[in-house]
Each structure stands twice: as structure tokens, then as C-alpha cells.
Amino acid sequence: MADTPLNQRVLREHVASVYFNYNATFLARVVFVLVLGAFMYLQLGDPMVLPFVVLHLTLYLCMYFTPRWNPSVPAADSAWWARRITRIVTLLGFADALAPWIFVPAGNLPVTAALMVVMMGNCARAVQSLRPLKAALFGHTLPMMGGLIVALAWQCDSIHLFLAAFASIYLFLMLRVGVQEHRLLADSLVLRFEKEALAVRLEEQIAATERASQEKTRFLASASHDLRQPLHAIALFGAALENELRGRPEEVNAQRLMRAVNALGASLDIMLDISRLDAGVVTPVLQAVQLDALFLPLNHTFSAQAEQKQLQLRVRASGLWVRSDPQLLHRMLSNLLDNALKYTARGGVTVTARERGEFVWIEVRDTGIGIAPEQSSRIFEEFYQIDNPGRDRSRGLGIGLSIVQRLSQLLGHPVQMHSRLGRGTHFRVVLPAVAPKAGALAGHFPPDAAAPRQEKRPGRAAPALPARVLLLDDESEIREAMTGLLRSHSIDALAVADEAAAAAALQQASREGRAFDLLMCDYRLADGVDGLDVGLRLSGRGQGGPATPLLLITGETSPDRLQRVRESGVPVLFKPVATDSLFRMMVTAASSERRRI
Template identity: 60%
Template sequence: MNDQTPGRLPVDATLEMRVLREHVASVYAGNTTAIAAHMGFAIVIGCFGYFYVNPAFRLLIVALIAAIVLVDLYALFTSRWTPAVPLAETPYWEKKYTRIVTIISTITAPSSLFLVSIQDPMLTTFVTVVIMGSWTRAVQARWPLKRAMFGYGIPMMSGLIVSLAWYGGALNWFLAGFAFVNLVLTLSEGVKQNRRLTASLILQFENEALAAQLREQIAATERASAEKTHFLAAASHDLRQPMHAIALFGAALGNTLRHRPEVRNVERLMRAVNALGASLDTMLDISRLDAGVVQPMPHALELDELFLPLHNTFSVLAERKKLQLRVRASGLWVHSDPQLLYRMLSNLVDNALKYTRQGGVTVVARRRGEQAWIEVRDTGIGIAPEQADRIFEEFYQVNNPGRDRSRGLGIGLSIVRRLGRLLGHAVQLRSRPGRGTRFRLTVPLAEPTDASQDSLLLQELESPVRHFFQVPELGGRVLLIDDEEDIREAMTELMRAYGIEVVAVADEAEAVEALTQPDADLNPVALLMCDYRLGEGAEGLQVGLRLRERFRLDAPMLLITGETAPDRLQRVREWGVPVLFKPVSAATLMQAIVELIHVEASAEGA
């Protein structure tokens, strides 16, 4: 057990003990059969020799056979190793097994003297061959335990060799030599097989240990990823709450000061709020993709309908950095989700512009068989081979140790990878440090169609913020449920600035009180607006559903939340309730209400 395979590190004690345990289990698995066969063979040979040897030796033969049978019976009925034996006790059972088989072999060895004394050449040859054959098979069964192999093999075969040499004669000496060669070769091969078995078990256990370590590392990585996601969700929620209040107060203030010079300061404030909101939305995208709430709706689309808003969106940034942005028309049609594919391309172009100091960025598409290759190339700083995988990790940025905010959060490529998996579009990277980078998306081609694309809502793709919006016409008041006092005040102030009456409450109890007022029927609720996470662990979604059922409210419900936890986003999606994520601009809020009222009116009309 202490043999070392060349080039292998020393085996630690626990591993050595496990290997020994497997060897012991192996020999004990066939122990009963082997001992029973030995006892039967001894009895048959003894009976055979009893009638052929000198009558003076018959009593000795009977005594020898009896001794062999007694030892074999002891070996059969003595306590034996079982899988329940503790690992630490394995050496004891290895020694006990070795001791028993050595005794059996030693007691059996003298029987060769009587068989050889028959002095019948043919009989002697037959008996010798039979003994060597049975002995060889018995030794092979004990290869796993080297000491047991020697303990069983040497005494018995030595008895045969000595007996043949003792009686002399050319035939006996030849058989003695043959038996000696068989002894040496069998034991030599047994040593080799023992080493192979040991090395194989060591390799097996090492692989199992490595597999266990890998599982632990994967589990640890998954836990770390889950903890990171939960942390980001919690941090995002806590940041979105005050940001939402700031956005609402700012919008109300801007509306009040719209004809005064001070409105410029409000505009600067809102630009800063929108920039921070965009960063929070980027983190939200990660949670939404992890939650599975983003469902692609692929269909045939013309790539140039995506390339136009892509150029319009980033041409100003490229011009500001004195870079060339080339977006080449292709005339190709592909099968994909336009919104998600546009998001992938915009993230790639945005990333390319950030890391390009001179030259420019090119977007091209080419046909390759049944696929379209959409490539975003730049002449930027490039990516070293050892960083090629890491750039798709969240928050990892090449050559940005100071976390320059102008280069974003380092999440864009992570979103590209997630969207690529969601859409089934392979993302390939090729880069040379100092020479530039090429990202390639592989998208299936599609046949052109006559269906109207509505220009893919180009204005929607180019800018997520609507600067011009329609004020909704509600046939009643808005019931707002939010546990944040600042948000209730800000929302009330904003809505009143646009002539919308709001009843703002903190929880379900206050909402019930407002709905049970004597004049509640005179001014019905036209819209139920709820925060998702309310005080004391209450959930706005369930609160709103209960209120609609209890008071038979026909008003639509709109969730506004800073929640980004994947499991909760998935629950909102399953209920199919519209949701806005804080911070919400006045334009986005008003437009969402208009669309919600329109959908509700269309449903009633149908």
C-alpha cells in the first residue's frame, strides 16, 4: 500500500486507508467460495491419496486432512469484514485475513509429500499440474492484498517444490523447476497487478475528490451569484425609492416653473436623475433576465429597420468623440425579437464607442448560408486573450481600474450574453490588443414579408424617455397606495399639476377607509396605483387584488415598484399586471396611464 506510482505525489493517510478498504472488500467478497473450494479439494485429494500411499502413512493423511478441514471451518465461521466496519479498523481485518490464509497454506503444504511419494510418474505429473492450477487461481484471487498473496502462495507451492526435489529423479526435478518458475512468475505478476489495482483506485478516489470539490465550487459560485443578485435587488430598491420621489418632485417643480428662468436648473436636475435612473435600469435588466420575465417575440424583420435607429441614437456620441460611425445597409431579413436584438446591438455599439479613442465603429451584416452575421467592429484598445471570457462578467471592465463613470457600469456585455442565450443568437468575439475588437452575432435569416413593421417604433427604440405626452382623461380619481410619505406627497403634487385627483394612502387599512367613505360612490376610483412592496411585509399586488374583489372595482391596476428581485418579478409577470419601475418620469407615468385606460376601454367595448 505504500507503493508510489512514478510522478505521483505521496498518498495521504485517508486515501491510503480507503484504497486498503477496497482491497479488503474485494478479497472478502469471494472468501467463502474460495475456502469452501479449498476444503473440498483437500478432502478429494486426501481420499485419493489414502488408497495409493503406503499404509503406514494413512493415519497421517487422515490427521492432515482433518487439520485442513478444521482450519477451513474456522475461516468460514469466524467473524469477518463487512461494509459496516469503520474505516479505521480496516488494517486489523487485512492482517486477520492474511494470517488465516497463511495458516491454511502452511497446513496444506505437507500434503504434497504424501502425494509425490506414490512414485507413479503419470500420477505425480497429474497431481502436480492440478495443484499448480488450483494454487494459481487462488493466488490471483488474493492479488489485491500483497501480504495475503505471499502468505498463501509461498508455503503451499514451496511444499510441492520441496517434495518433488526430495524424492529426486529427472521427472520430479523437472516438475520442481516448473513449479518454481510458476511460483516466481505468478507472484511477480501479482505484485504488478496489485500496483495497477492500487493506482486505479487512487485515481478513482482522486477523481471523486476533484468532482466533489468542483460541485462545491459550483455551489459556492451559485450561492455567491444568488447573494449578489439579492444584494443588487435590495440596493436597487432602496435607491429607487428616493430617486422616484426626486423624479416626481422635479417633474412637478418643472411644471410649475415652466415659464420662468429657474426651469433650466430643474432641467439639469432631471438630466442627472435620468442618468442615474438609466444606471439603475441596467441593473434591473440583469434581474429581469435572471427571473425569466423577459419573453422574446421573434418574427421576420428587416435589419435595416434596426440599423436606422441605431445610427440615429449613437451618431451624436460618435461625433462628440470625433469618431466615425458606419452602419451599412444590408437588405437582409432575419428572424428575431426586434426590441431584444436592438438592445444587443446598442449595447455592443455603446461599448465599442466607449473604448475607441480614434478611428471608428462599423456595423455590418452579411449572409452566410442560412444565417446572417451581424458584426460590430471597432478600432479601439482591444481585449487581451486572458480577458476574453471575463468581459462578459457583470461589472468587469477592461482598462478601467478607477471605475470611470463615463464608461458605464460594466454590465452591457453581460446583458448581451444573456440576451444571446435567450434568443439563441451565438455571440463570438475576436480581438487584438491595440488593434480593435469584433463582436459577431449569428442570427437566422427569414423570408421578407409585407406585414407592416410600423418602423419598429423607431422613436421608441431611439429614446426610452418620451418628452411629449398626452395627459390622461380619467373619469374619476386615482387611489395611490405607497408606504413612503415622500412618494405619496410627490405623486399627489405631480398629479394635481395635471388636473388629476389623487387619494394617497399608506396601506390596505387606509385604502379600505377611503373606499368606505359616504361620498366614495360620487367620485369613483378610476385607477388603482400600488407600490409592490408595502410596509410590514405587505405585497401591493395582493393588496390591490383584494381591494378590487372586495369593493368590486372596475378600475385597472398599475404597479409601480423599485423591486428587482427575480422571484418577485416573475410573480408580477404571472399575474399579468402592468408594472413601472422606479424612478418613473412624468412622461412615462402619464403615457402608461393613457395606454392602460385605452386597453381597458377596448376590452369593455369588445
């Protein structure tokens, strides 16, 4: 139906309306013509009444019982059905035109008046029911009312001439009303079908946009995974090398290598943040937050960056409290502040908070390059950057404000932006104000799991590190790099490539009484094997006996897989893994499993 020309769709609706009206009033028409015939026969006693009634009943039955309109009729056949109903109602019009010649005797004004009322009423009904088809409207009313007008004028006396003139004026007005209503009905149908077509196109565009977004997410996830794999191996080899060169002149080169690895890892982590937010795996924990305690770490974090660019950074304490998730709010403000410092060459950046009724406005103002009005609607798009055609990496990837927008929607904190080109930009975050509460968060902001990677020098292995570790990974480079790193920190590490080898290693360790303290498993194994399922089977979780602690390591960033990992409850690290994060999570995974046992 959507491919049918608009004029055919309009005609089909018109035809359907006319047939519906006539079929719905079929019984009433039959009764009416029988009553009218009986009345006229009693009044006049004219035997011509019987042929009149038979003629009308025949036409009614032909229209009702010959091929009938139904909703399955193709729109292309509507013209044929329109011509059919037009011919039938035209014949009915000529049949009605016989009435005044049969039922209007000379000098009988009461019967004449009664017949005029009936025929004028029939004309009004025809306008109401036949207005969708203008040809049918004229084909029925003109013969019917024309017969009445000519029959009245045929009497040649003043009263009948007056009645003929009155009937003529009435016919003109009724046809004018019918034509106007026909146009209104046609226009309304055209608008309806155009809106339906627009709605269909809009749905198609939305579906195409969603498909493009999903394809982009899959592409980023795949590209991120493929980049994380070798980078993970480089990070592990580099960490082992840095540990071996500690205290030697070559340590400087190892540190430079790790800084470059950490910088690339930070870029991949930002893309991971987008995937985590799109996957819905980030769940806000709303609580009362003291803004002074939030602003303090912001000032410490970005003061060095501001000093390096010779900018003034003012983070003003307020004493206000808001209801939010402290980690996610900290991330929002960090991205806004980082973006302001990147695009400000002179002057400074100010962060303030002020109370406005039931809300608190946190405002980040800068004296940077500003944003042109035509670009203001695009700044929250992923990878969009203003005045960075060379993709200078020092200005980031263009994802920071996109993360801000997603966090804003997740937390329910609207973000407003005002900017003047060359004068600076002003971002405002609107949060609900709350009264200070005893025991509420006042100053502790541990690192967010989704926060940018920090460059830290790996320290020595903590005493609580697991003594024996089994690594399951299908890539030989990663197995070699991980075992080298763990052994350099006095950890007995065994690496295998598949589930069968891992199961054999676990059984042998159990027989020797030297069980593994931790099982580390890659999420994506060879031939598409699901590492999470394999790890759960090997660790023995939910099987009644003691379970081997499980730690999942993955380069996956696709939203559906992130959601699955989150629902499993298994601790997870994302590649490339920093050494300190690796050791910290190893201790956490092993100790949490022991507590569960």
C-alpha cells in the same frame, strides 16, 4: 469517508475485495476439497487424507463464520481485518503445503502431475483473489508452492527435479504478475479517490459560486430598491416642479435636475435588466426580422454620439433576414455598438451583416483601444471595465457586455470576439438565416421595456388619463410627491399608507358613486406586507364584481419577485418612474381593465 486518509480508503477497498472473493467462493472451496480428498483416497488409500480434509474444512469454516467483513466496517479498522485475512490464508497455504508430502508417492507420475495441476491452479486463483493484499498473496502462495517444490526436489530424480524447477519458475512469474496487478489496482483506486475528491471540491466551489451569485443578486436588488425609493420621490417632485416652472427662466434648472435624475435612473435600470434576465422573466418572441429595418434605428440612435466624438459610423444595409426576437436583438446590437463607441477615440465603427451558409453574421468592428489577451475572458463579467480605474460614468457601469452574453444565451445567438491591443475589437453575432416572409416585421421597433431610460420632457396629461386615482404607499415623501404630480395635471389623487385606509377609501368612494379609476400600489409596504397581494385584494380581481384597475409600482429587482410580478399579469412600473412612462402606463392599465370587464 471524505475526511478519511487516502491510504486507509485504498486499504479498505483492498480488504473488502479479498473478503468478497473468499466469501463468494466458500461453497466451491468446500466442494473442491471434498472432491480432492475423495479422489486421492481412492487413488492412494492413505488414511492421512481424512486429517487433510478436516484441517481445510476447519480453516474455511473459521474464516466464514468468525467475525465477517461487512460494508459498515470503519476504514480505520481495515488494517486489523487485513492482518486477520492474511493470517488465515497463510495457514491455508501451509495446509496446502502438506498435500505433496501426503499425495506424491514415489514413482506415481500421474498422481504427481494431477496434484501439480491442482496446486498450480490454486496458485493462479490465489493471485487473482489475493492481489489486493500483497502480504496475503505472499503468505498463501509461498508456503503452498514452496511445499510442492521441496517435495518434488526431495525425490532426487531428474523428472522430479525438472518439475521442481518448473514449479519454481511458475511461482516467480505468478508472484510478479500479482505484484504488478496489485500496483495497478492501487494506482487505479488512488486515481478514483482523487477524482472523487476533485469532484467534491468542484461541487463545493460551484455551490459557493452559486451562493455568491445569489448573494450578489440579493445585494444588488436590495441596494437598487433602497436607492430607487428616494430617487423615485425626487423624480416625482422634479417632474411637478418642471411642470410648474414651464415657460419661466427657472425651468432650465428643473430640466437639469431631471437630466441628472434620468441619468441615475438609467444606471439603476441597467441593473434591473440583469435581474430580469437572471429571473427568466424575459421571454423571446422569435420571428423573421429584416436586418435593414433593424440597422436603420441603430444608425439614427448612435449617429449623434459618433459625431460628437468625431468618429465615422457605418451601418451597412444588407437585405438579409434572420430569425430572432427583434427587441432583444436590437438591445444586443445597441450594447455592442455603444461599447464600441465608448472605447474608440479615433477612426470609427462599422456594423455589417453577411450571409454564411445557413447563418448570418452580424459584425461590429471598431478601431478602438482593443483588448489584451489576458483580459478577453473577463469582458463579459459584470462591472468589469478595461482602462477605467477612475470609474468614469461616461463609460457606463461595465454591465453592457454582460447583458449581451445573457441575451446571447437566451436567444441562442453565439457571440464571438477577436481583438488586438491598440488595433480595435471585432464582435460577431451568429444568427440563423431565414427567407423573407410576407407580413414579417419590417421596420417598427417600439422601445424595449428593458432598454436604457431615455430623457424625455414630460408632456401634458392626455385626455384619457384616469380622473380619480388612489395611491397606496407607506412612504410619506412618495405619497406627497405623487399626489402633487397628479394634481398638477388635474387628476384627483388620494394617497394612503396601509391596506385598511385604502379599503375604507374605496368603500366611501363606492357609496358616494365616485369610484376610483385606478389603484396604484407599491410592491413593498410597511412591515414586509406584500403590495401585490394587497393590490389584488383591494382591486377585487377574481371576486366576480367589477374590478378597480390596478397598477403596481416597485423598486424591487430580485429575480424571484420579478418572476412573481410577471406571472400575476398586473401592469408594473419600476422606480424611479419617468412622468411620460407613468401617464402612459396609467392609461394602459385603466383601459385594459375596462376591456377585461
